[in-house]
Amino acid sequence: MRVYIPLTLSGLARLHVAREIAPAPLTAYAVTPALREWYLSGSEEELEYAALSRAAVASLRLVATELGVARRRVVVAADVPDRVAFADPELALSPEALGEVRLTEAVPLGWLAAVHVDAEEAAEDVQAAAEAVGAADQGDEDAQFVVDGVADHELLWYGVQEIDRLV
Template sequence: MRVYIPTTLAGLAEAYKAGEIGPAPLDAFAVTPGLREWYVSDDIEELEYAALTRAAQASLRLLAAHPDVPRKRVVVALDVGDGEVRHDPDRGLDPGTLGEVRLARAVPLTKAAAVHLDAAGAERDVRAAADAVGAADTGDDDARFTVDGAEDHELLWYATQEIPHLIG
């Protein structure tokens, strides 16, 4: 199963140094039954993009909590066994929890399929969005507009061999 773990550049550097993404438990996003139902799609690429987008939103929240790290959203895509992933089907179609899963153990970085990261040109919008995400979560429409501005930037795809370059 492909899962998307939100992190930051500092978190990616720690994972690279440790050889694994952790510590457990790890919050991640994946194509869950609820995500499938919400998006009403059988196109796996479209559904995986939706899970990636949810992880990018979670990365933005990590940036808000850690103002000292570079202002780039980072998502690590990993392939893990279905049995390693837990999701709560009772959460239903709550848009705030769509695609959320949990991994009970740290995951070796060798299971990473790719890293998704903001381009340098997104930094201003991502910085503003990280500053506004708390207000957006409480219903501030102007803050929501600012957060949406970061979401207008597509995350770039990088091979795992490029991680040293990304964190350097």
């Protein structure tokens, strides 16, 4: 199963050193039955993009909690065995948790397919969105506008072999 794991640049650096994303359980995003049902008319590619986008928002929340790191979203795509990923049926009822899965094992470097990272030019908008995400969660429409605006920055694609260059 292809999953999208939200990280930060410091999380990517830890992955580079440890050769795995750990410890489990980990939160990731995937094309779950609930996400598929919600995007009825979406192609498989559109569904994968929706899961990636949800992981990018989760990465933004991680960026908001870290101090002193570059303000860029990071999402790692990985192909994990089906036995490792579980969608919580209760979470499937929540629109905010569409596509969310729990990974029951650490994700070794060998399972990674790609890394998606914001361009450096996105850092200012990511910073503003990270500062606004808490207020957006509380219903502040202006803050939500700022958070939504960071989606205008497409995450760049990198091969797994380029992780050392990114960190």
